[in-house]
Amino acid sequence: MAESLVETPVTQRAFDWVDGILSGRIPACKRIRQACERFRRDLTRAGTDQFPYVFDAEASEHMCAFMETLPHIEGAWAARGDTLELLGWQAFLIGQIGGWRHMLSGLRRFRTAYVEVPRKNGKSTLLAGVGLYFLGADGEPGAKVYSAAASTHQARIVFDAARVMALTGEFDGTGLDELLGLTVEEHKIKTPDPAAVFQPIASQTKSKDGKNPHCAIVDELHEHDKRDVWDSMASALGAREHPLLIAITTAGYNTGGICFEQRKYVQSLLEGTRENDRYLGLIFEADEGDEPGDPATWEKANPSLNAAKSIEYMQDEWEKATASPAAMGEFLRKHLDIWTSVGAAALDMEAWRASEDATLRLSDFAGRKGYLGVDLATRHDPASVTLVIPDEGDPGKGPLRVFSWHFLPEKVVDAPGNEHLWGWKKDGFVHTTPGAELDLRIVEALVLQLAGLGDGSWGWGDLPALDIEMVIYDALFASQMAAAWEAAGLTAVELRSRASNLNEPFNKLIAAVEDRRLINDGNPVLTWMAGNTLLKQVQGGDYIYPAKLVPEDKIDGIVALINALWPLIQVAEDTGAQDRRNSFFMSLGA
Known part of the structure; x- marks a missing residue:
């Protein structure tokens, strides 16, 4: 050679x-x-x-x-x-x-x-x-x-x-x-x-x-x-x-x-x-832990530094970056090749990705206590179900394992421009029913199967049964489904999507992600939705709620996840099971 x-x-x-x-x-x-x-x-x-x-x-x-x-x-x-x-x-x-x-x-x-x-x-x-x-x-x-x-x-x-x-x-x-x-x-x-x-x-x-x-x-x-x-x-x-x-x-x-x-x-x-x-x-990127304002970091990420790209230019860009968070995000993306969230991003996506664990298997948690969050839609938005499994020793502060399922009508997935959805469907991360409207019975059956009350229909027969304490859902599209869950013996709680209800569980989600306690199974659909989630604040108040930048940025899975976290902020340490259940319902009227 x-x-x-x-x-x-x-x-x-x-x-x-x-x-x-x-x-x-x-x-x-x-x-x-x-x-x-x-x-x-x-x-x-x-x-x-x-x-x-x-x-x-x-x-x-x-x-x-x-x-x-x-x-x-x-x-x-x-x-x-x-x-x-x-x-x-x-x-x-x-x-x-x-x-x-x-x-x-x-x-x-x-x-x-x-x-x-x-x-x-x-x-x-x-x-x-x-x-x-x-x-x-x-x-x-x-x-x-x-x-x-x-x-x-x-x-x-x-x-x-x-x-x-x-x-x-x-x-x-x-x-x-x-x-x-x-x-x-x-x-x-x-x-x-x-x-x-x-x-x-x-x-x-x-x-x-x-x-x-x-x-x-x-x-x-x-x-x-x-x-x-x-x-x-x-x-x-x-x-x-x-x-x-x-x-x-x-x-x-x-x-x-x-x-x-x-x-x-x-x-x-x-x-x-x-x-x-x-x-x-x-x-070409800055390594984790590198100081973003250090010229040595700039040299690692920019192989044409001092040739096509001058050190003076980088110094000017760094000065601009230190003036505002938005400018800093632009500097990190465009000059250090660091992936960052956009706008008033709610979740630390670096921490989210660091907490992905593709080796998580739901079968390893059979019989464990869990909470299900449901956010429903029938046409253009996804319907999502999330399962949160708290730590057995410390439900409030220990690791939270998260699994998710996402649903869309087949016609939406196959529409031109939705190739990303088609790819996720092919890989088993998006589930569909025929036609232009989602058949919500597939969601109803999933919830029952996870609670050990299903009959294996809709392809859910291989899922293990868990001890589902509660199903938390938004009222839209869910009244008949909730009645079926209640009839089967599940506790189903309606949580209306308003800031006063979502504020505390949303804050819990943000903190759990930042602390890297929220361990997700690497589902790319939920990760996409996490990246789309912005933090909005009620005008003149202290409540926060999740929002998205444009209609195409779906966040339904994160809303379902917030629903699933809601029971964990209602649990009082010194109450028994019945008192705890009563507190759930009393808080809904607040």
């Missing part, structure tokens, strides 16, 4: 960067060290039966060298007529995409690449170059390249950068468009191959389906509230021999979206808990 790298200087730059990261000479976060360690491990096992890929330095250099012929299009570099010079991290990314090949077929190893890197690190310029390479220099017949984003404006950022590069770039006095035979139009870049094209597409563009991409570029994936663009591009890759789906994004706040889903997947690959040799992932 060392001999082959003598004539591949940009690829050697990538190897030197890896050496610098792993030796500690270059500051780096945990995730980047893991990515470099993964690369080193892959080199040691390359070309084996278990790992049939080899690193082709010449193929790596071909893509890297092409990138370095492209012109800068903005700022002082463009004014001087400079071409791109890949930094170590950029050479590492591009070299891995271009260099790893199957040892027999010669086809590229990586089909998907996910990169998180803070703002102003040159990501859009890099993506534009990747798009031009796959369009004209990769040798793919009928190459189709798409710059895909949540909006037309965002999709055009990468496309327009590629367009300007194609129009202004040159090599040895010959224009790049002439060298590659490009026809540069306002909305398309074409090649002499009539089937090849580079164009932008957006989430709202119906024509995003039916594509056959050789390269799909997704810019700022965190801005995608829905998963339609990512899923449509990913599913369309199958017709190509070695396509690429690549996303480069900053951090966001929607921890229930497609971006955070991919981030968690990359984390699992880097940690070694999952294996996928076709997926490349890089996450």
